[in-house]
Amino acid sequence: MFAALMEGTDMTGSSSDIERFAAMRQDADEVLRLRKRANQLYAERQPAGFDGLSDLLDRLLPNDRSVEERIARVLRFPLQDLKGLRASRLDPTYLARPAIASLAKAIGLDWETLRTLFNRDCARFADAGGGLVARSMSVQSDVEADLRAAWDRIEMDEATDL
Amino acid sequence: MVAQGVAREGDRFRFDVSLLADVDADAEAREREWSRVYQHFTPRVRDFFARRVGAPYELDDLVTEIWRRVTLNIGSLSAAEAMWTWLTTIGVNLLRDARRTRGADARRAEHFRVYLTEPDDQETVLDRLASDPTDGLDRALFAQRLASLSESDRQLLWYHAVEERPHDEIAKLLGLASAAASRQRLRRIRQKVRGE
Numbered sequence: 001m002f003a004a005l006m007e008g009t010d011m012t013g014s015s016s017d018i019e020r021f022a023a024m025r026q027d028a029d030e031v032l033r034l035r036k037r038a039n040q041l042y043a044e045r046q047p048a049g050f051d052g053l054s055d056l057l058d059r060l061l062p063n064d065r066s067v068e069e070r071i072a073r074v075l076r077f078p079l080q081d082l083k084g085l086r087a088s089r090l091d092p093t094y095l096a097r098p099a100i101a102s103l104a105k106a107i108g109l110d111w112e113t114l115r116t117l118f119n120r121d122c123a124r125f126a127d128a129g130g131g132l133v134a135r136s137m138s139v140q141s142d143v144e145a146d147l148r149a150a151w152d153r154i155e156m157d158e159a160t161d162l
Numbered sequence: 163m164v165a166q167g168v169a170r171e172g173d174r175f176r177f178d179v180s181l182l183a184d185v186d187a188d189a190e191a192r193e194r195e196w197s198r199v200y201q202h203f204t205p206r207v208r209d210f211f212a213r214r215v216g217a218p219y220e221l222d223d224l225v226t227e228i229w230r231r232v233t234l235n236i237g238s239l240s241a242a243e244a245m246w247t248w249l250t251t252i253g254v255n256l257l258r259d260a261r262r263t264r265g266a267d268a269r270r271a272e273h274f275r276v277y278l279t280e281p282d283d284q285e286t287v288l289d290r291l292a293s294d295p296t297d298g299l300d301r302a303l304f305a306q307r308l309a310s311l312s313e314s315d316r317q318l319l320w321y322h323a324v325e326e327r328p329h330d331e332i333a334k335l336l337g338l339a340s341a342a343a344s345r346q347r348l349r350r351i352r353q354k355v356r357g358e
Contacts, residue, residue, distance in 0.1 A: 018201070021200050158238040159235065162248055
């Protein structure tokens with residue numbers, strides 16, 4: 001389809017570049033659709049009302065495996081980590097902060113809501129023990145500061161203030 | 163929030179921002195608009211950053227990453243006139259990230275250089291290596307041999323003895339082919355510090 005659209009246009013990049021871009025953009029479209037679903041859900045229920053990021057993601061992420069893969073790929077979120085987070089099997093403390101921040105942006109959360117939901121998941125894992133060491137306040141504070149830094153970095157790439 | 167605006171080039175190029183962001187719009191029209199935007203800006207972005215990055219593959223990666231961020235955040239763009247500034251701002255932000263990472267790598271290299279010359283760290287390394295017959299090894303001689311190791315050997319020792327990382331991780335960190343390669347190199351390092 002994409003090649004057909006290129007006919008008659010002034011090509012400035014190679015066809016393989018353009019095809020790669022089209023594939024990436026289609027992955028990004030799944031994130032835009034995810035954002036739309038999120039907005040619809042938030043109209044019925046505030047995101048901060050969920051039990052954690054895991055709970056919210058499980059409501060929002062599609063069950064279609066290929067779509068989930070596309071979302072994970074374009075957000076640079078390792079698929080197994082995304083599945084584990086969604087299924088409440090993984091403590092988000094141990095996941096890459098930029099990936100979590102990027103996912104939170106994709107589903108339209110603001111910082112305070114992300115912070116609340118993230119800490120709920122972390123607290124659940126800390127309480128459950130489950131072989132994980134309970135974290136001190138200072139460690140949790142460092143984790144939160146890292147997440148905030150990742151969040152701020154993502155905001156630097158938005159066009160909002162241009 | 164945008165860190166820095168860079169330039170005003172390309173302001174005359176017009177496109178439909180709302181069409182790009184509307185995932186429910188006519189797919190073909192939207193595809194055409196995206197490809198028009200991509201083809202217009204990509205050569206300009208490449209030219210702009212070509213002298214700012216070290217290698218062609220870095221430029222490719224940079225341009226790809228810029229577009230990834232644009233496609234994900236297209237909803238934040240309100241005017242076509244701002245596209246060029248946005249593209250270059252993202253690129254500058256990414257280059258700044260890369261510089262910070264390189265700075266951190268350099269500081270880590272310095273860390274290895276300095277800290278494996280500290281007696282406490284040498285003790286740790288020696289204790290870890292003591293699973294082999296190093297009991298009779300003279301500590302001063304050990305320190306001397308440790309200091310004579312290459313930086314990458316000291317890095318491997320640091321990861322193994324101080325950070326207690328597994329060999330598969332060490333292999334990844336040092337760009338070795340496999341965990342077996344890391345083990346083999348550690349054996350050679352042990353031989354060096356034992357003077358064999």
